[in-house]
Amino acid sequence: MHIEPGVVDGAKIALSYATAIASLGLAARMSAKTLGEEGGVSALLSRSVIATGLVFSFFEILPHYPVGVSEVHLILGSTLYLLFGAGPAAIGLAMGLLLQGLFFAPFDLPQYGMNVTTLLVPLWGVSVLAGKIIRKDTAYVDLGYGQALALSSAYQAGIVGWVGFWALYGHGFTAANLASIGSFGAAYMLVIVLEPLIDLAVLAGAKAARTLSSGPLFYSRLHQAA
Numbered sequence: 001m002h003i004e005p006g007v008v009d010g011a012k013i014a015l016s017y018a019t020a021i022a023s024l025g026l027a028a029r030m031s032a033k034t035l036g037e038e039g040g041v042s043a044l045l046s047r048s049v050i051a052t053g054l055v056f057s058f059f060e061i062l063p064h065y066p067v068g069v070s071e072v073h074l075i076l077g078s079t080l081y082l083l084f085g086a087g088p089a090a091i092g093l094a095m096g097l098l099l100q101g102l103f104f105a106p107f108d109l110p111q112y113g114m115n116v117t118t119l120l121v122p123l124w125g126v127s128v129l130a131g132k133i134i135r136k137d138t139a140y141v142d143l144g145y146g147q148a149l150a151l152s153s154a155y156q157a158g159i160v161g162w163v164g165f166w167a168l169y170g171h172g173f174t175a176a177n178l179a180s181i182g183s184f185g186a187a188y189m190l191v192i193v194l195e196p197l198i199d200l201a202v203l204a205g206a207k208a209a210r211t212l213s214s215g216p217l218f219y220s221r222l223h224q225a226a
Contacts, residue, residue, distance in 0.1 A: 002071050003114040003163065005107055008170035015169070016113030023120040027094060030127060031087030038085055043216045047084040050217065051092020052099070054080065059100045068184030069167040069177070074191060075159070077123050078151040079199050082140045083206070085219035086127040093119040114166050122158025129154050136226040140219070141207040148196040148203075156192045160185045 008016065034044040055075075064073045080089035094116050101109045108115070133150055134143065164181045171177045206213035206222055214223055 002073075002108060003111045003118070003166050004066075004070060005111065006170075007069060008111075008114060008166055012170060013110065013113070016111070016117065016166075019117040019121075020113035023117045024094065026124045027087070027090035027120055030085075030090050030124065034085055034087040038087075038220060039216045044087060044091075046217055047088030047219075048091040048095070051080050051084050051088045052095040053092075055092045055096025056099050059096060060104065065187075067187040068180035068182070070163045070184050072184070072187045072191065074194065074198075075119070075155075076195060076198065077119065077155040077159075078126055078148070078195060079202055081123060081126050081130070081151070082143075082199060082203065083213075083218055083222060085221070086123065088219075090120055090123055093123065114162075118159055118162040118166070121162065122155045125158050126151050126155050139224055140222045141203045143200070143203060145196060145200060148199040149192075152195040152199060153192050156188050156195065160188050 031044055034047070035041065038044075058075060059073065062074045064071050066072075075093075077089065077093065080092060083089075084092070097115055097119060098112065101112055130151060133147055134140070163184060167177055167181050203222075206218070210223060
């Protein structure tokens with residue numbers, strides 16, 4: 001989902017600064033719940049560190065391929081949300097992306113505002129959707145495929161939507177640009193198929209290893225009803 005250099009440049013890139021500030025504001029809002037209701041500062045910091053390490057690994061180790069206007073990554077945003085909660089997942093995504101840029105892809109740093117927006121706004125959408133489709137008496141380890149699919153699809157649709165927005169904002173409604181956006185969106189269909197299965201596998205592992213996946217390092221909703 002990386003926005004490649006040159007997709008948006010010049011004065012237009014100023015918009016990404018505004019959307020990044022708004023996105024980081026959403027991350028702060030999501031983190032406030034962890035601070036107030038989910039174990040306080042220590043829980044937020046520990047989960048965020050783990051999430052950051054995972055995101056950095058996802059970007060650097062897992063396969064990623066250039067398709068159309070961007071790259072197809074297995075980001076596992078909904079997985080991070082289910083394991084750690086919205087706040088730590090948001091911090092992990094923002095920091096993992098930043099660390100990758102600082103140490104391995106400095107050419108991506110000018111696009112950081114666009115990329116962090118593309119990651120965080122869909123995560124916020126997942127947190128809202130989860131509150132609507134998951135009953136309060138359901139622990140996340142008991143989710144069904146349909147619920148996991150809905151969360152993953154919402155996240156990936158948000159990614160594709162934002163990538164498409166930045167591409168159109170930068171290069172307009174040309175036939176070539178629309179075709180590139182379309183090919184990128186089509187490639188992400190594979191991610192939408194895979195990610196719910198990964199979510200369910202991770203949740204099954206957490207359920208089987210309850211003693212390891214309980215406690216302050218994980219979202220309390222993982223094993224407990226709201």
